[in-house]
Amino acid sequence: MKRMNLFLVAILSLSFSLSSCSIQTGVMSDNRFVIDLIVKMNQGDYWNTLRSGAEAAAKEFNVKLQFLAPNYEDDISGQIELVNQSIQNRPDAVILAASDYMGLAQVTDRIAYHNIPIISIDSEVGSARVKTYVGTNNYEAGQLAAKRMIGLIHKSGQIAVMNFVQAAKNASQREEGFQDYVARFPNVRVVDIQYSQSNQRNAEEITRRWLAQYPSLDGIVALNAESSIGVGREIQRSGKGGKVKVIAFDSPPETMGLLQDGVVQALILQNPFNNGYLAVKNAVDIIEGRNVPERMDTGIKLIDLDNMLWPENQKLLIPFVK
Amino acid sequence: MVNTKSIQFIIAKTFIFITVAAVCIVSIMLYNKFSNTAEKNADLNIQQVVEQVNYNLEIYVKNMTSIFDVVQDLIRKSSSVTNPILIEQLKSIMKTREDLISIALFTKQGKLVFNTPELPMRSNTQLERQSWFEAAMERPDQLSFSSPHIQNLFKTTYKWAVSISKQASYRAGAGQPDQGVLVIDMNFKTINELSKQVSFGKRGYIYIIDSIGNIVYHPQQQLIYAGLKYENLERVLTYAYGSFQDNTNDESKLITIKTVNPIGWKVVGVAYRDEIVTAKSELNTFILWFLVIIILFVLLVSIIVSARISQPIQNLAKLAKSIGKGDFTVPITTIGIYEVDQLSNRFNMMLRQIRQLMDQIIVEQEAKRKSELDVLQAQINPHFLYNTLNSVIRLAERGETREAVTAITSLSRFFRISLSKGKNIITVKEEIEHVRHYLIIQTIRYKRKFRYTIDIQDEALDCMTMKLILQPIVENAIVHGIEMMQEEGMITITAAIVEDKLMLQVTDNGLGMPPQILKSLLTKQVRSERGSGVGVKNVHDRIQLCYGQGYGLEFESELEEGTTVIIWLPIVRNEREDE
Numbered sequence: 034m035k036r037m038n039l040f041l042v043a044i045l046s047l048s049f050s051l052s053s054c055s056i057q058t059g060v061m062s063d064n065r066f067v068i069d070l071i072v073k074m075n076q077g078d079y080w081n082t083l084r085s086g087a088e089a090a091a092k093e094f095n096v097k098l099q100f101l102a103p104n105y106e107d108d109i110s111g112q113i114e115l116v117n118q119s120i121q122n123r124p125d126a127v128i129l130a131a132s133d134y135m136g137l138a139q140v141t142d143r144i145a146y147h148n149i150p151i152i153s154i155d156s157e158v159g160s161a162r163v164k165t166y167v168g169t170n171n172y173e174a175g176q177l178a179a180k181r182m183i184g185l186i187h188k189s190g191q192i193a194v195m196n197f198v199q200a201a202k203n204a205s206q207r208e209e210g211f212q213d214y215v216a217r218f219p220n221v222r223v224v225d226i227q228y229s230q231s232n233q234r235n236a237e238e239i240t241r242r243w244l245a246q247y248p249s250l251d252g253i254v255a256l257n258a259e260s261s262i263g264v265g266r267e268i269q270r271s272g273k274g275g276k277v278k279v280i281a282f283d284s285p286p287e288t289m290g291l292l293q294d295g296v297v298q299a300l301i302l303q304n305p306f307n308n309g310y311l312a313v314k315n316a317v318d319i320i321e322g323r324n325v326p327e328r329m330d331t332g333i334k335l336i337d338l339d340n341m342l343w344p345e346n347q348k349l350l351i352p353f354v355k
Numbered sequence: 356m357v358n359t360k361s362i363q364f365i366i367a368k369t370f371i372f373i374t375v376a377a378v379c380i381v382s383i384m385l386y387n388k389f390s391n392t393a394e395k396n397a398d399l400n401i402q403q404v405v406e407q408v409n410y411n412l413e414i415y416v417k418n419m420t421s422i423f424d425v426v427q428d429l430i431r432k433s434s435s436v437t438n439p440i441l442i443e444q445l446k447s448i449m450k451t452r453e454d455l456i457s458i459a460l461f462t463k464q465g466k467l468v469f470n471t472p473e474l475p476m477r478s479n480t481q482l483e484r485q486s487w488f489e490a491a492m493e494r495p496d497q498l499s500f501s502s503p504h505i506q507n508l509f510k511t512t513y514k515w516a517v518s519i520s521k522q523a524s525y526r527a528g529a530g531q532p533d534q535g536v537l538v539i540d541m542n543f544k545t546i547n548e549l550s551k552q553v554s555f556g557k558r559g560y561i562y563i564i565d566s567i568g569n570i571v572y573h574p575q576q577q578l579i580y581a582g583l584k585y586e587n588l589e590r591v592l593t594y595a596y597g598s599f600q601d602n603t604n605d606e607s608k609l610i611t612i613k614t615v616n617p618i619g620w621k622v623v624g625v626a627y628r629d630e631i632v633t634a635k636s637e638l639n640t641f642i643l644w645f646l647v648i649i650i651l652f653v654l655l656v657s658i659i660v661s662a663r664i665s666q667p668i669q670n671l672a673k674l675a676k677s678i679g680k681g682d683f684t685v686p687i688t689t690i691g692i693y694e695v696d697q698l699s700n701r702f703n704m705m706l707r708q709i710r711q712l713m714d715q716i717i718v719e720q721e722a723k724r725k726s727e728l729d730v731l732q733a734q735i736n737p738h739f740l741y742n743t744l745n746s747v748i749r750l751a752e753r754g755e756t757r758e759a760v761t762a763i764t765s766l767s768r769f770f771r772i773s774l775s776k777g778k779n780i781i782t783v784k785e786e787i788e789h790v791r792h793y794l795i796i797q798t799i800r801y802k803r804k805f806r807y808t809i810d811i812q813d814e815a816l817d818c819m820t821m822k823l824i825l826q827p828i829v830e831n832a833i834v835h836g837i838e839m840m841q842e843e844g845m846i847t848i849t850a851a852i853v854e855d856k857l858m859l860q861v862t863d864n865g866l867g868m869p870p871q872i873l874k875s876l877l878t879k880q881v882r883s884e885r886g887s888g889v890g891v892k893n894v895h896d897r898i899q900l901c902y903g904q905g906y907g908l909e910f911e912s913e914l915e916e917g918t919t920v921i922i923w924l925p926i927v928r929n930e931r932e933d934e
Contacts, residue, residue: 089578286513293479293507306581338479344569347505348580351513 086309106231131158156203175210189220190251236263366661487518556630566619805844836865
């Protein structure tokens, strides 16, 4: 009988310890995955916005995000170096905005060789191993810019194009879209295409030369954020605001100011925040074995003075609430 | 291989069933009670939190309203808007409030009168088309809070702001006061701080919208602005106060709404059902484990208890089975339980008795068989026949024809009664007849060495008796009592009814017996070589077997005086002959 009592006590204590175990819930674990985000440049509103979108997703999906970027957008070898570094850290996925379509192709294959899924963002890279592309339809963006410029100069005149990095896929796609559209108008002449290397000073310099070289220049199309600021600044300084029409890309506050001041006539708005967010989300989906679409177009929008204060456009222009 | 009708199974089954049922019922009741309370508490808690945020916001709005009033008052009382005192005062108000972006006064035509901080205007502001300006123009006396919008008036960074506006009177210089539009822009800092801390569970949150559904605060405001996340505002906007279940996106959410007065903003609490009921699911797992353990425990206990109860009974049953097969030697050991012990004690006692009875029966049966055999033998005693026939031959040789005839006649009668058609029970009369013929033969054999008398009561004559009980005794009397005597012997046979018993008595005046022989007569099997072979003990045993312990033989004897043998029998009337 004694033994039996002992036995009962044992069972009871066992049951209590079991039940107390079952009540404990799991504590917050460490980040589930490490994702490397490698972009073209570590400065500029466009990239900052993209980064904050990626960080918002990283927070939401409990991912450790490593942001890697060279100082300048034309530093192709620097970016390749960063990708190589990243491969050594063996992240769970790599998100890459390639500064050079072909230049980054080989190193992208290397990423894939190590069984690390690779997601292309902003601009594509010449590798078949990329799982998905998240970003703007750049060809359409170029066409949209051209369409508005043609409208602004009433289908005739001289226009110059301020591109950014020659070998970048998004740059060439925008230029292509632009050229294809403009080609329909025989009275419109593209006098020059220059590359600012995503450097505002370069853009200002080139614009200054253009103004001197082509006194009857009717319009300039700047194909990315940095180029836009440079062009806008120089036009404003020259006092030719309104006379030389400017189509800009993206919405740094300075560009918006230029738009309000009438220097820039329209902005082609991409969605960098969404690019960053969706790229990380897709990366998580791929890591966890879910299917993702081959391309994810985050959309473009043309903003001008008339529609800039529409509530939905306000949200796109300034996605941050500070 | 469990026998479903065994006591152990029935006890275990009942015990388990009752306990499990009871535990289940109690668990379910507890669970319902608990989970209801938990849910109610959670709902109440959410409501209180939303109410608190709402209350704080109302206070904040009141604050802003009073600041606006103060600013308006200052402007109205000031002699001129360019008065440096006024500007200083406004600047100090700005300094004390981190959530103020700017204070500005416009003419009704949208021209800037002054602003603090003093920043140049941007061009193309389209301020006349902005909601705060329109509201002030439409409702001059009413303070209006605008929807969140980008402040694009001054050359500074673009910021999201809520504009508070109303018409205000001011003096541009000396002269009549003018009416203008006073606007104070505030950022979301305080609102964010009021709302940020609030959370329900891990994922629940609150957000704030204005009266037409623009998001003022949301923990994922950027994602919402970027169009990556949505709030289902349609239904929220129909509520001013209250709560409802939102089951879109496969997730059950509890939406709680409060309206901020007087500006019509709404504080919306979003709590995830599965998180509200975490307590419930925890309770669930706990109760599940509890049940499993209780059931295991009950199973164990009931098996042990039922085994303890049923084991002795099973043992008993097993023993009974082997006894049924004829094995009476197994002893029953007793263990534990009182009732079962009692049972096995009785059982043991019974078993012992059965054993004894069986032994007794065996012995008795044996004796009976033997005595019957003896009687059978006695019926046709060849020795006696031979002796008698010898005597007759001698009589015939001597020419004593009469004697010979008597002897033959008696022999014939003797045997006839001996056999008596196989019957065992005959009348006393016949038995006396039998012994008389025997005596006749013996007197002829022994040449009148003895005489005999027979004295029978009339009542005794009809009584029934076993046959061949007198003859062996008379034979004994002759052989052991009279044969060795010098003088003439005398044998007396009487039959009478004494004390409701039939008493047959055989008395001789022979040698008698010493007491030790007398005692051993009924215990030892004394077999005389010359007699009929039917011993005295045999007679005694037969009587007792047939009629019971109360009957049988008695002896009285004295050396040189003689022996008396008394036979006691029950009085049994001759019924068969009556029929």
